[in-house]
Amino acid sequence: MSASARTRPSPEVLSAVTAELQALFGNRAVTSEAVRQQHGHTLTVIANQPPDIVVFPQDVDDCVAVMKLAAKHDVPVIPFGTGTSLEGHVNAPHGGISVDTSLMKAIIEVHAEDLDVVVEPGVTRKQLNEYLRDMGLFFPIDPGADASIGGMASTRASGTNAVRYGTMKDNVIALEVVLPNGEVIETSRRAKKSSAGYDLTHLFVGSEGTLGLITKVTLKLHGIPEAISAAVCSFPSVKAAADTTIAAIQSGIPLARIELLDEVQVRAVNVYSKLALPESPLLLLEFHGTDAGVAEQVERFRAIADDFGGGNFEWAVKAEDRTRLWQARHDAYWAALALRPGTKSQSSDVCVPLSRLAECIDETKKDIVETGLVAPIVGHVGDGNFHVLPLMDENDPADVARVTAFMGRIVDRALAMGGTCTGEHGVGQGKMKYLKAEHGAAALALMGALKRAVDPAGIMNPGKIVAG
C-alpha cells in the first residue's frame, strides 16, 4: 500500500498481527489502553494518536521479526525511545506497532583508545555518561531531557553543548539499522573517516524512524576536560547578549555552552528553581579546557562582554553550583509553564545564521508584545538557535489560534533570514507544513523519492516528515 493511501489496519489484520506478536513476544507485546496511550504521548498540544500494539524487543533479531511481520501484513512500525520528542514523532495516525526500545539498553563496547562507544538504541544519555565517568570520558550531546540515544539520532538532536561539540549529525559514527525489507545493515565502519560511497549514516540520522529501525549506534566520545567553569553574565538587552555571542564565536573562543535567557525566562527560572539571578537578559556560559586554557578563554570572553555592556559576571566553579545552574536551564520549559499555571505551551526552535540572530529575536519580542502573549525566550545562541515558549489555554480555541499563528510567523521570519523551521526538535507531524517553504518543491520531492526508495510500502512511521 502506498503511504499516501494508507488507512488503519482492518480488525482482521489487527487480530492476526496481535496474535503473531503475542506468540513471539509473550507479555512483551502489550495492547492495554494505558500503555498504548502512553506510546502516542508527546510533550506538546498535538493530539494523542495511540498505536494498536506496543512491543518491547530485546535484540536485533526481535526487531527483524517485528519488521517482517509488519511488512507481511502492511502495518505501520513506529520506533519509540523515551517519548520526549515535541512534534508528534511517536504518534500513530494510521495505527500500527510501536517498537519500544527500552529493553535494549546495553552499552556494548567502549573503545577508549578510539574515543568511541557502541550502544543499543534504548540507552539514555545520562545512563551512558554515568557509565563513562570513571573512564574519564563523556558523551556531550545534551538536549535537556534524558532522551534515548536512538531517539536522539533519529531527530538529529543537539542542545546546550552543540556550539562546541556539534549535534548528533557530528557525533554518530555508524548505525545498525533494520530496513523495511527486514535486512540488517551497518551504515559505516568505525574508522574516523571514509569516502567509500553514499553516506548512509547521515541518511538515517534525522530521519525520525521513517526509513528503518535503529538497533545499534556508534558514537564519538570526548575526554572529560581537565577544567570546567560556568558563569552567568547579565546584559542591558537581548541584542547586546547576542552581539557578545557573535563576537566571542568569531574570535575563536571555544565556548562549550552559551545560552541566552531573556528577562521573562530569567524571572520564570528564579521562581521555579529558587534562584536570584538579576532579571535582565542573561548569558549562561561554560568553558572547557586545561586550567590555563579555561582561564584564558574566560579573560577573553569578559573583555568582549565588557564592550557590549555585560556586567554582573558571576562564577560557578564548584560542580554543585554548576549542576544547579544547568538544572535550572534544563527546567526552563517547566519554569515557563509555571508563569501561568494550568497553561500549555508550544516550543518553537528556529535556527538562523548567527549574524541575523539579534534581529530575529528582536522582531520576535516585538511580535510577542503586539500579540499580547506571555512567551519566554531561551536560546542556544552560539548556534543561532532559540526557543520561544508562548503560554496558552488549550481549551480556548481563540488562544490556541493566536499562538499557532504567532508560531508560524516565527518560522516565516527565520526562513526569510536564511534559517530553518527546526534547529533540533525535528519535523514529526507538527512541522511538515513548513517544509515546502523551507526546502522548495523540488528538494521536498527528492526527499519523497528517497523515502519511497528505502520504504516502498510506506510502513515506517507514516505521516511524518514527507507524506510518502
Next chain:
Amino acid sequence: MSASARTRPSPEVLSAVTAELQALFGNRAVTSEAVRQQHGHTLTVIANQPPDIVVFPQDVDDCVAVMKLAAKHDVPVIPFGTGTSLEGHVNAPHGGISVDTSLMKAIIEVHAEDLDVVVEPGVTRKQLNEYLRDMGLFFPIDPGADASIGGMASTRASGTNAVRYGTMKDNVIALEVVLPNGEVIETSRRAKKSSAGYDLTHLFVGSEGTLGLITKVTLKLHGIPEAISAAVCSFPSVKAAADTTIAAIQSGIPLARIELLDEVQVRAVNVYSKLALPESPLLLLEFHGTDAGVAEQVERFRAIADDFGGGNFEWAVKAEDRTRLWQARHDAYWAALALRPGTKSQSSDVCVPLSRLAECIDETKKDIVETGLVAPIVGHVGDGNFHVLPLMDENDPADVARVTAFMGRIVDRALAMGGTCTGEHGVGQGKMKYLKAEHGAAALALMGALKRAVDPAGIMNPGKIVAG
C-alpha cells in the same frame, strides 16, 4: 536506459548532441582529441576513457541546459573539476558529456560574521584561501593538490588538517545541485544546524557526481589562528610514532596536523625536496591556537613523545620554513616516484580505527618486505588514515599484478580491523570491487536503490560507485 545496460551513444545521437551543445555554447563545447583525452585523465594507472565532448558552463542555467539535453538524448554527464582525483572518477566508460567547471570560479558571498562562504564549484582551495587571507579567515581542508571545491565535495576529500578541522563532510554547509531531471535544489539553509527532514547535503557530499551536478557550495570557514607552530620529531619505529599519536589525541591535544612519514618516504623527500631530515620514521606536526595555547600544546606533546622515545624535536616557527616542510609533505607522491624514475604508483588510502593503526602499518611493512616492493608510507595518522605508494613498471604485467594483489591485501587487512578501503580518495572505478566486502550486500543494494531514486535513467557519471 538503465545504467547497467548502458552503451556508448550512437553516432546519430552523438552528432545531434554535439550540434545542440555547440549551438548553445559555441566554442565552450569542445570535441578535440587533446581536450577529450585531458578530461578522462587521472593521476593513476587506470586507463584513460575520454568523454565524447567537453562543455564549459558559466552558470547554473548552462548546467541545467546541459542536463536537460543529456536527459533528452539519454547521454552520460560527467562532472569535472581539476582532474586531480585518483580512482578514475572523471573517466567516461560509456562516453558522454564532460562538464568542466573551470569557468565557474566566482567567490559569491563571504559571511564573515557567520564564518561561511558561498562559492561556485570551480573555485580551487588555494584561490579561496588567497581571497580570504586579508579577512583573517581560512578554509582548512587541504588534500595536497589544488583541487576544486566542487570536486573536493564530490569525493568527500580531507587531507592533512582533517584531524583538527574534519573532512568535507564536516565543512560543507549546503549545496546547490542540478538534479538529473533538470530541477535545481538547495540541500540546506545556511543556519548552523537543522532537523528539518532528510540530510540532502550529506547525500551529495561524497557521491562523486553520480547523483547530480553541484553548482554552488556553502562552506564553513575558520579564523586564522593567532599562533601557528610546526615541528618534526623522529622516532625509533613506526609503532612508536603511531603510539605517540594515539596518546596525544586521547589526551585531548587539539593537534592541527600530525603526519607520519616512514623512513623510506623520508629518504625520498630528502632527495626530492633537498632537505636533511633524519632518515627514521618521523612525525610532521602543526599546532594552532593562541600563543599561550600553542606553547601548552607543544609542551604536552613533547612529554608524550619523550615517553615513546621520540627525539630530534625540531621547530619551524617562521612561515617560510613551515611552507617548505609542508610543500615537501605535499610532494611526497612525486618524491616517491623519483625513487625509481620511470615508474608509476598506485596510492592506497585505507583508514582504520586509531587503536589498530600501528598494527596495520606494521603488517603492511612486513608485506612490503616479503613482496619485495619499494613502497613508501605516509599517513594522516591522527585519523588512522595512511597511504602506501608501491612503485611499479606499468609496462611489466607481472609487476602490475604483484602490486595490484598487494593493494588488495592492504584493503583486506584494513577491513578486518574495522577500517575502510578509502579514507579520502573515493571509490571512482578503482575501488568499486571492494564495496561489497566493506558494506555488505544489503547496504550496497540500498546505495543502488538511492542511485536509482535520484537518477532513474542512470545518466550521472555512470560506472562509478554503484553499477546502477
